[in-house]
Amino acid sequence: MNDPQPVQNSLKSGRWIRSTCKMCLHSCGTVIHITDDGIINKIEGDPENLSNNGKLCPKGNAAIMRHYDPNRFKQPMKRTNPKKGPSEDPMWEPISWDEAFEITAREIKKSLDEDPRKILPSLEDFQKFNIWVWPLAFGNFNCFQSGGTMCGGAYHPTNGYIHSAFAAANDVKHCNYWINNGTGDGFSSHLHAAAQSNWVANARIDRGMRCVTVEPRLSTSAAKSEEWVPIRPATDRHFALGLCHVMVEENLVDYKFLRKDTNAPYLVGPDGYFVRNAEEKIYVWDSVENRAKLWDDPTIQKLALEGTFEVDGKECKPAFQRFRDILDECSPEEMEKITTVPAETTRRIAREFFAAADIGATIEIDGRTMPLRPAAYNYYRGAQGRKMGFQANHAFKMVNFLVGNIDAPGGHMGVTLDDQWVDKSHVAPGENGMMMPNPHQLGPVPPFAYPPNTYHLMDYFPVGVHPPHLNLEVFLNPGKYGVEFEPDVMVICHSNPLWAMQGPREGWFKFMASMRFIVVSDIIPTETTQWADIILPSHGALESWNMTMIEPPHTEGMCMRQPATEPLHDTKSEEDIFYELSERLGILEAYNGVLNMAQGLDHKPELMLEPDKKYTDKEIADRKGRLWNDKGIDWYKDNCAVTERRSDKWYRPWEGMRLHFYIEDMLHQRDQLKKKMEEHNVPFRNEWHWDDYSPLPTTRLDPVHEEPEEYNLFGMFFKDIQLNFGESIGNPWINDIVYRDPVHIALMLNPKTAASEGLKAGDIVRVESPYGKIYGRIGTSEGWHPDALGVSNSLSRVNIQHKGVPHAGGHFNDMLPYDLRNTDAVTGQPETVCRVKITKLDDWPAGLKEGLTVYDLVDDIQKPGKGGRH
């Protein structure tokens, strides 16, 4: 205490700079403290930034340990061990950047010259779309990255249809009744977790917002909610349809909204298409005059939502009636047989939800009077990651449609991915008074082609996000899909597909082994870097520039990242790396062209990149900053550019247009694809699941419910905030908290289930699905649905060269299917729940007895003494 210098890091002599977190993909504002000696010793949430609302999650707090991780790649390296395998030491040899670029460009060029489709990219730095779009510079639409399936393969396209936005969130500022289904939004995960959980906590405590969480596990969200509704895994769509049934049956519906703001009154013919006149205008039914009129007929007195009518000799029904017909078979009693949620619970929640929605109420915001609908149904990956993912998403949206809360204050809101410039609008008018659907939120998709131009068959998912798991399906079934090229080069950047992809590892290992050349740009060793031929080490997030804003609920603006220190090692920015490669590959001009378009720089011509110039991370960031608000990067150093989202962009930005209650486009997409497949005689067209294309959600069961009886439980996977969006385990501070949390240290079963399986906590088991297997140790908790086996993301890693990563008994994703049967034919979303059976073992299998396992670490923490050290 005699020492006059402070000992606490935030008070030591040094300087604070403003920056942006990159411990997950969301862009939380931070302030970083750097000592006079240039050591980064404290990172806090930027107190002024609404992107994080002044807060920082545990991952953000652990960023320093990523920066100073001694396992980081310190210079370019080439592999000297020609043998590749999951546990083969690559025997890295340091080389110069010049040599690394030369080898990489030479090897990529071979494939580029031969057939650019032979290149498989996995570019997944979600804060740098400028890298993500690089393959477009040579017309390559392949995708080896897991992003699409691991987040919202069906979620994003559905949001594109319903909100013309990328994601969705409930309006926390006014919501009073919040249903969370298969998501941690507001409690533990997803959009800007720190800020969102702050707002939700304030709403809960200060305003008394009621929360209901529907999930197979007592998640954080469930634990904090007023009510936990345990549900059998993979049946959420049926729960939502049960709610809709009650609401429609008991008239708990905002009919005014449906009539005025949606296409629910549009008449649908027997073929499922809207009934149109010769000019392609859609008919509706005026129930006062009892005759059909065109949708924009000014004489319409009251639009019929229900009934069966005849127009031009064709029997037709309003879209709403079509939904009613489906709901006839969705009584809560029927749905209970599937979901196990008691019918009475469903009925009660439907009534509570409707009552809270306060139909008829209005609110004035910024001089605009709007419906106030303070009840909303929110959901994410856990509920939507189904084989019939699009229908699942649509079913959840329907609960919101019925109370008229879409984009209404207090309701369920579209959230954009990136606004690009201040006055950019994300909605546009479409045909027949409807909003333009915008399912391709991540950019253009490849046009139809047969033979396919992509290895993961993206040619046949006109609505989807990339289904990368199909890479394996195609690889393991040579010839079946008519692919005329064999990928032989992988370009990977800040992506770990070998960890994240679903399907058995053995298959993926063969896939990797078939590559002629793999280059990886990353900062630390992962399951994927293990297979690389060349490592191009990139700067860490505390050493580089960036400008982005990812999926901000409630806010808008740009978050600037700036280096807090000089690079610790001989690394380069991702921009430097990909520009250098572009130049050496002769695609620089094309790349700049792609960037001008994809980044929206063409909106302000003075910002457009010159064709033959290479740009630094700082220059790209500067341009994105200027694109947003005409301010250069220096302005962002001193100013926070994040503000509350303007109400005209946030609330009902589509005012005057009709929303897609009935997604007729499904049928267009289906029939166009069918026609093209017929024309091209695509051999697997009869295997395509055309039923998945439905303008309304149905009750058809996902195939996970039709697996052999012996697989008697539902295996499911989960994360919490410490593991939000990957990139966590191996960080000692994250390990510290994860492996002390009882939820994350065992394969979880309800105690009654365990007993009926003859198991108890601590038993070593093998878990098998029809597709793969894992090993682990059983834990029990009353907070689990009796049909579920829960596996935390913390138990998913395998032995790699990063010494801080304890291996577990295999990755849950090994047990997931990767085939067409389990892939949504609309969006490419694969099933993310599997059926499993459990076998008790006497001891760990060979391979799990050696090295540091998760279970060793856990035992060390739980024993007497000072355990749990790294």
Next chain:
Amino acid sequence: MARYGMVFDLRRCIGCNACVIGCKQENSLPDGMFFTRTLSEEYGVYPAVGRVYIPTLCNQCEDAPCEKVCPSGATYTRDDGIVMVDADLCIGCSSCAVACPYDQRSQVDKDLFEHGLFGTDELTPFEKDGYQRFVPGTIVKCDFCSERVDAGLDPACVVTCPTDARIFGDLDDPDSKVSELIRERNGKPPMPELKTRPKVFYID
């Protein structure tokens, strides 16, 4: 003179442990050491089951058992109520650690700095810089980030808490947020039967 205390809002806390890592960052805590922990407890039987997350740290007891047993006079209470350990006086007998009913004290083991947070037998620059504050062998604990408090800032765990579940303030000021919360939501100290008179209160 203020008398500092903290309130934990159990309805707000989501058990994310951002506080734990924020504290490790702020105080350069060595491996395996925590000045604050957020515990969880599950209760009930399926389906009527719940889980509560319980932040814990040094309760800065008015009647601190740790202070009473300290044979060297290292543990003392500041005028503002923060219980401190003077590393220059501490002999590392750990009597205080076994006297603290809340297990909120840790000993700076002599080997604690050898392996490093990554277990590589090397220290990161962050560790090299931060560990200088510790006297090996002595006992350390949460002091409400007393240096930050002296500088007019909230403790590190408080500023990072995503849900504002940690509220810091002056217990003697009836108008402070902590006093108001304790009054209006019936704040309870941990393990009151021990009569340690904690300056930490839980509300739910």
Next chain:
Amino acid sequence: MAMQDTKIIGDSFEVGARFQRYWDTSMANAFFCGELGAGLFFVSFLFDFVPGMVTGMLITGIFKSFFHITHMGVPMKSWRAILRPDRSWISRGLIGIVFYLLFGTLHSLNMTFDLQASLGLGTAAGNLIQFFAACAALVVMTYQGFAMSHSTAISLWNTLLMPLSSLLYALTGGAVLTILMGWNSLFAMTTSGQKHLTSETLLLLLISAIVVASILYSANNRSRGGKVSVRLLLTGSFRQPFWYLVTGAGFILPALLLWVAPGNFIAVLVAATGILVGYYSYRVLIFKSGVYEPMSGFR
């Protein structure tokens, strides 16, 4: 809340019993040596048996100090432990040790060289020295038990039976060592004294066993943490050393031997070994099975 068995959680972030992990083997060694030495001193003192007194002081002075300093985080500053006798049993004990060694040494010298006569101090001074030495030895035998009993944190320890058990163990150990050391000297002439001491040792053993049982009984009834400690000792991970060493070797075996063959040196030697093994195991286990109460009161 369901009253299930309280979970033992180590350093997991759960509500449950956390292991005490600050006072470990070196502290147990120090406690054992301190108490045993003082016990030997005290019993030998009663018999005016100087070799026993000196050995006792050596055990305390050398081994206890060594193990304490090993335990201490900052050994160079250990002297500071003496500063707060007003509130700390550690301070009081340290002062006790100084007095015990000082007056014990004076008393031994006095016994050997009859200092009080040669210095012409009179019996009063000798008596005062004796008195201080005996009192200080009592303090050394018990203060560690008091220090533990003052911890409200750990239910197993939080009882006045703790210093009592320290005292009983110290006296038992001291008595049996005195018998052995005095086998051919002290008791060569007075076999009745040996007989008495053996019977008293047996009695002490019996009471000691009852006190240990009472400690467990009261801990089990006091709190959730106490229950956990008792579970750990009787049926949990420490059951083997507890039953075999503390109970079997420490009480049953020596009691039988001292009862059946009190005059047999080998039997008494084995009994003494058993007593010391049991005593030492008790000291180690009582630390190891000490757990903090599960967090409560928050709801």
